[in-house]
Amino acid sequence: MGNDRSAGNFPVACKKRTCPVCGEQWKKETWERFAHHIRAAAQQGPIFTDCVHECDREATLKGMRRTAKALGVPLFFVMFRDDDHYLTLIANVPPTDAATEVGLMMALETLSLAIETATTEPRAFSCCRAWGPLPDPAEEDAGEPEDPWHKVPGGASRQAFVATLEAWGSCATDGRKGFLFSKDDLFLDAQGDFDPSLQADFWREAAIYDDWKSESAEIAKAKAADFRENAAGQRQGDCRNQEGPKVDPANCFHDYQERPDPDRPGWLKTSCPHCGKVLGSRPEKSK
Numbered sequence: 001m002g003n004d005r006s007a008g009n010f011p012v013a014c015k016k017r018t019c020p021v022c023g024e025q026w027k028k029e030t031w032e033r034f035a036h037h038i039r040a041a042a043q044q045g046p047i048f049t050d051c052v053h054e055c056d057r058e059a060t061l062k063g064m065r066r067t068a069k070a071l072g073v074p075l076f077f078v079m080f081r082d083d084d085h086y087l088t089l090i091a092n093v094p095p096t097d098a099a100t101e102v103g104l105m106m107a108l109e110t111l112s113l114a115i116e117t118a119t120t121e122p123r124a125f126s127c128c129r130a131w132g133p134l135p136d137p138a139e140e141d142a143g144e145p146e147d148p149w150h151k152v153p154g155g156a157s158r159q160a161f162v163a164t165l166e167a168w169g170s171c172a173t174d175g176r177k178g179f180l181f182s183k184d185d186l187f188l189d190a191q192g193d194f195d196p197s198l199q200a201d202f203w204r205e206a207a208i209y210d211d212w213k214s215e216s217a218e219i220a221k222a223k224a225a226d227f228r229e230n231a232a233g234q235r236q237g238d239c240r241n242q243e244g245p246k247v248d249p250a251n252c253f254h255d256y257q258e259r260p261d262p263d264r265p266g267w268l269k270t271s272c273p274h275c276g277k278v279l280g281s282r283p284e285k286s287k
Contacts, residue, residue, distance in 0.1 A: 017120045027115050030125070034078050034090070034111055037131040041076045041092045042104045048092070049110045050099040054085040060095050067093040072196025074203055078127035080114035088114035160209035163221060164202060167228065201231045260284070 017023040041047060052060050057079070068075035077091035089095045090107055102110070118124040205224045212220040261269035261281055270280045 017124070023120070030115050031112060033134050034127070034131065035108055036134055037076065037078075038090060038107050038111065039104065042107065045073065045092055046101050047090065047104065047107045048094045048099040049102050049107060050089045050091075050095040052087050052089065052096060054081060054087055057087060060087075060089070064091060064093050064095055069200060072198070072200040074128075074130065076128050076130060078111075078125060078131055080118045080125045081121075081123070082114075082117045083119045083121075088117075090114075157206075157210050159217075160206040160220070163209055163217070164206040164224065167205070167221070167224065168202065201228070204231070 015022050015026075017026050038047065050060075064075055064077060071093060073092065075091070075093060077089060077093075077095070079087045079089045081087055088110065089099075090110060091099075094101070114125075205227050208227050209220045209224045212223045258268050258270045261267040264281070266284050267281050268284050269278060270282075271278045
């Protein structure tokens with residue numbers, strides 16, 4: 001819109017963020033998108049803000065994924081890059097040890113500042129898959145999408161989510177905003193307390209179902225069922241024995257165990273005690 005191109009009497013949007021018109025429109029749409037997701041996340045738990053250098057991006061993401069896995073929650077985040085190559089993060093888990101837990105209003109203020117100072121270069125921000133663009137109002141009025149793989153909150157597809165709920169003996173309510181369920185009813189242990197490992201297992205099982213959806217629904221259900229059985233065995237300690245691991249690495253919900261590597265003196269090897277898969281190695285720090 002900030003140039004001389006036009007189609008009849010209507011200006012053509014250039015969609016450049018350096019454009020005084022299109023740039024402001026981008027800021028408005030981006031704020032509406034992530035403000036919506038942040039408000040939803042704030043209803044489920046705490047919100048954290050942080051700032052790291054771009055060179056620490058991958059390490060920070062890896063740390064957030066581990067934290068979310070340990071807490072048994074799906075990871076929600078957005079990070080904006082500025083011209084000095086620093087990243088402003090807003091997430092539902094602490095990105096680093098220096099992260100600050102904030103209220104909703106402070107989170108939205110941080111979002112506004114991050115958008116205002118975002119670089120005009122490509123890829124000004126990145127986010128989790130669940131925090132995608134908001135649906136077009138016209139599409140919402142047309143009713144629920146027909147695509148059975150339409151995503152639902154938590155990152156799983158609609159079909160995987162429903163199949164996992166059915167496998168767990170629960171039920172789903174198909175509302176205007178997607179399927180709704182109560183985690184307090186779904187993820188309780190034998191004592192009636194909330195169990196984050198059950199919540200993590202649920203979303204992992206749904207992800208496994210998604211991974212195999214290209215084969216067939218029956219294969220996807222079988223793979224997901226294998227994972228459910230193995231995960232239950234892990235929680236009961238059935239997999240820790242002298243006969244070696246019983247869990248299929250493809251379906252294992254890995255734990256991390258670090259020990260000296262017998263094949264490489266001076267190195268530590270990280271492996272899963274359940275399935276035996278080697279997850280990484282590193283040199284042992286000198287004392």
